Amino acid sequence: MSEHDCGCSKNPYLPEVATVLEVITESPTIKSFRVRFDNEDAWNSFTFQPGQVGQLSVFGVGESTFVINTPPSCRDYIQFSVMRAGEVTTAIHKLQAGDKVGVRAPLGNHFPYEQWKGKNIVFVGGGIGMAPIRTIMLHVMEHASEYGKLSLLYGARSPEDMAYKADLPGWLESDVLHTTLTIDREAPNWPHRVGMIPNVLKELAPSPDNTIAVLCGPPIMIKFTLAAFREMGFKDENIITTLERRMKCGIGICGRCNLGGKYVCLDGPVFSQAQLNELPPEM
Amino acid sequence: MSSLLFATPKDLTSWLAKLASDHRVLAPRQEGPSVVYRPRTAEQLASDDIDALLRRATASPKQAMLPQCETLMTFKSVKDAEDPSKLTTTLENPCVAEPTVLFGCRPCDARGFVVLDRPYLEGKFKDPYYGARREATVIVTQACPSAFSSCFCNWVGSHPSDKEGSDILFTAVEGGFVLEVVTEKGQALLEGADFADASDRAADVEAVHEAAAATLPSPSTLTDVPAKVAARFTDIAFWEKETVKCLSCGACTYLCPTCQCFTITDEGSQLDGRRLRSWDSCMTPLFTLETSGHNPRPTKAERMRNRISHKFSFYPERYDGFFSCVGCGRCVVSCPVSLDIRHMVKAAVEGVVLDAGKSGEPAEVPASEKAEEKAPVEEVKAPAEVAVPEAPTAVPTEPVEAVPAESVEAAAAEVVPVEPVEAAASAAAPAQATPASRTQKSAGRTTSRSSSKSKAKKR
Numbered sequence: 001m002s003e004h005d006c007g008c009s010k011n012p013y014l015p016e017v018a019t020v021l022e023v024i025t026e027s028p029t030i031k032s033f034r035v036r037f038d039n040e041d042a043w044n045s046f047t048f049q050p051g052q053v054g055q056l057s058v059f060g061v062g063e064s065t066f067v068i069n070t071p072p073s074c075r076d077y078i079q080f081s082v083m084r085a086g087e088v089t090t091a092i093h094k095l096q097a098g099d100k101v102g103v104r105a106p107l108g109n110h111f112p113y114e115q116w117k118g119k120n121i122v123f124v125g126g127g128i129g130m131a132p133i134r135t136i137m138l139h140v141m142e143h144a145s146e147y148g149k150l151s152l153l154y155g156a157r158s159p160e161d162m163a164y165k166a167d168l169p170g171w172l173e174s175d176v177l178h179t180t181l182t183i184d185r186e187a188p189n190w191p192h193r194v195g196m197i198p199n200v201l202k203e204l205a206p207s208p209d210n211t212i213a214v215l216c217g218p219p220i221m222i223k224f225t226l227a228a229f230r231e232m233g234f235k236d237e238n239i240i241t242t243l244e245r246r247m248k249c250g251i252g253i254c255g256r257c258n259l260g261g262k263y264v265c266l267d268g269p270v271f272s273q274a275q276l277n278e279l280p281p282e283m
Numbered sequence: 284m285s286s287l288l289f290a291t292p293k294d295l296t297s298w299l300a301k302l303a304s305d306h307r308v309l310a311p312r313q314e315g316p317s318v319v320y321r322p323r324t325a326e327q328l329a330s331d332d333i334d335a336l337l338r339r340a341t342a343s344p345k346q347a348m349l350p351q352c353e354t355l356m357t358f359k360s361v362k363d364a365e366d367p368s369k370l371t372t373t374l375e376n377p378c379v380a381e382p383t384v385l386f387g388c389r390p391c392d393a394r395g396f397v398v399l400d401r402p403y404l405e406g407k408f409k410d411p412y413y414g415a416r417r418e419a420t421v422i423v424t425q426a427c428p429s430a431f432s433s434c435f436c437n438w439v440g441s442h443p444s445d446k447e448g449s450d451i452l453f454t455a456v457e458g459g460f461v462l463e464v465v466t467e468k469g470q471a472l473l474e475g476a477d478f479a480d481a482s483d484r485a486a487d488v489e490a491v492h493e494a495a496a497a498t499l500p501s502p503s504t505l506t507d508v509p510a511k512v513a514a515r516f517t518d519i520a521f522w523e524k525e526t527v528k529c530l531s532c533g534a535c536t537y538l539c540p541t542c543q544c545f546t547i548t549d550e551g552s553q554l555d556g557r558r559l560r561s562w563d564s565c566m567t568p569l570f571t572l573e574t575s576g577h578n579p580r581p582t583k584a585e586r587m588r589n590r591i592s593h594k595f596s597f598y599p600e601r602y603d604g605f606f607s608c609v610g611c612g613r614c615v616v617s618c619p620v621s622l623d624i625r626h627m628v629k630a631a632v633e634g635v636v637l638d639a640g641k642s643g644e645p646a647e648v649p650a651s652e653k654a655e656e657k658a659p660v661e662e663v664k665a666p667a668e669v670a671v672p673e674a675p676t677a678v679p680t681e682p683v684e685a686v687p688a689e690s691v692e693a694a695a696a697e698v699v700p701v702e703p704v705e706a707a708a709s710a711a712a713p714a715q716a717t718p719a720s721r722t723q724k725s726a727g728r729t730t731s732r733s734s735s736k737s738k739a740k741k742r
Contacts, residue, residue: 012410012411013356013412014376017373057549059358059553060358060551060552060554060555098370099370100360102358245579246571246574248545251406251410253545254544255565256544256571260516260600261597261598261601266406280516281517282580282585
């Protein structure tokens with residue numbers, strides 16, 4: 001055997017070993033994990049854009065893809081919010097502060113916020129779909145003067161299913177963000193809206209003029225919220241969403257997450273509805 | 284670069300034996316009913332019969348660059364002696380490649396690596412494992428002496444003496460072989476080889492190449508394939524009809540020189556283990572199954588649609604019009620239910636066109652649909668009667684993550700003989716199956732019009 005110049009140093013399959021700094025229980029099924037690379041040099045040179053994803057792994061169990069939901073300005077840790085669903089996410093949910101994980105990041109594209117300067121932005125997050133909204137929304141809020149009116153509609157099934165509870169008071173009181181929270185059904189002591197996201201959105205009736213809509217959530221919510229935005233006159237190129245697919249390599253090779261000729265891991269996860277219209281319908 | 288050298292069969296095996304002292308030499312070898320690539324030692328090569336090294340392998344040689352299973356990394360966590368709650372985790376990366384000679388692959392196989400290079404090496408991220416092996420491997424290709432009935436390299440822009448992807452191309456001529464140096468890597472491998480100059484044999488070589496090309500059925504005249512295959516995407520009834528017989532066994536993908544899919548899995552404990560990469564197949568239902576239970580490609584119709592579209596539409600869209608198919612025909616030969624990719628592409632493409640230029644003719648698709656309607660019953664039973672010694676047993680209908688090498692080879696082995704498969708195809712065809720019409724049949728397997736329309740190269 002002889003060594004070859006194979007670019008091992010930039011091996012995209014090798015994760016950074018990272019330590020879990022803090023685990024936040026967001027809801028009965030969602031936990032957030034704040035992690036930081038063990039290698040200081042790797043951490044200091046690490047940068048990402050809002051919307052980019054990472055492969056988070058529990059050694060011996062496997063990897064799964066999650067969006068980094070902290071804004072790039074956060075230099076102390078990156079945060080992943082994980083809904084417990086399968087084998088890897090169950091293992092991740094068992095992690096505690098001090099445990100080691102693997103992180104391959106950043107992967108994928110990002111929200112095209114450079115093109116949104118001077119525009120109003122309506123963020124709509126449903127359930128765990130609030131994770132990708134969180135990173136871009138926090139980033140945009142940090143640069144609020146460069147944008148127009150910012151608003152958020154965040155919906156979950158019930159108050160307890162609502163993630164980022166620590167953030168909510170700040171968002172509700174923010175001067176730069178108009179926040180609307182909604183849950184699917186009436187619940188005791190819930191002071192906010194009740195109703196499905198698409199219906200609440202229609203009541204809020206944001207104007208499509210000079211406005212970008214960013215929506216993330218489960219497929220059924222996307223379907224009806226997309227219809228609501230179109231009904232209100234939003235153009236498909238101004239409706240931005242993120243896609244999810246089963247992924248393995250995260251770098252456009254393993255052949256799993258393609259939608260037509262595009263790989264969600266490489267060319268996505270962020271797409272405008274206009275871009276999606278060009279791709280084969282295989283959702 | 285284009286120098287010609289002459290080697291007798293003995294010269295060639297001696298050269299390989301010499302190379303084996305400091306290279307891994309992979310060469311085709313008959314094992315049971317299959318021809319497989321195996322590492323050969325100097326001693327073995329010195330006594331190998333050259334004919335045994337010239338057979339076309341049942342499975343493609345892609346495992347030379349992409350082993351069916353390989354370790355991407357190992358991981359180990361050690362507890363701190365003072366504070367056992369503190370862990371130190373170290374990863375090791377076994378990314379090394381030994382100098383390798385890949386001997387005796389065919390031009391389609393060598394071209395297969397060029398197809399794999401684009402996603403593996405030419406994108407934003409480079410695959411270092413594939414890249415290391417690719418760099419360390421010299422490809423010594425045999426120009427095909429003649430075509431198999433399942434061959435269709437001329438459909439996808441190639442021919443039986445294509446040099447693309449090869450470092451050395453050798454051609455069997457009277458008395459031995461003429462080696463043509465294609466790349467510097469090939470030149471370097473020949474340094475120290477005591478072969479005679481063969482500039483005077485250029486005409487002989489050319490004659491062999493032309494004769495080989497003449498044994499191929501006429502190439503397809505399909506045009507605008509990527510766009511037309513893409514246009515077929517939403518016609519799910521078409522894909523359902525085409526895949527009625529499909530077992531989702533994945534043999535086509537494992538044998539294919541250009542299929543690139545893999546999975547990544549962990550093995551061992553959280554404190555000590557490894558991360559593996561294994562071949563995977565887009566034909567299996569689990570491939571895209573999400574944790575939620577949602578599956579974007581839940582049925583074999585969607586999976587075949589994706590496979591054909593990837594090769595003939597998505598890939599060409601992404602990479603300057605190149606197909607992700609080299610026309611080797613292994614999927615045709617080894618499909619346990621005799622599905623034929625040529626037929627599917629042709630039907631997908633020709634059914635879409637409302638071709639103004641040929642408006643007088645009836646559309647192709649109804650004809651092929653007719654053929655398809657009556658074909659399945661006869662073809663499924665035909666191999667059992669005519670060809671396959673025993674009914675296929677090793678083909679799992681619902682394979683899990685990765686099918687072990689043995690069972691893929693076994694699956695291939697059972698259906699490997701080309702002749703019987705042909706016989707099966709012709710048995711399913713209308714009575715007048717002469718050898719000539721048989722070739723056409725397997726090429727188009729739609730109607731006799733497939734031959735009259737097939738004239739010029741596609742690309």
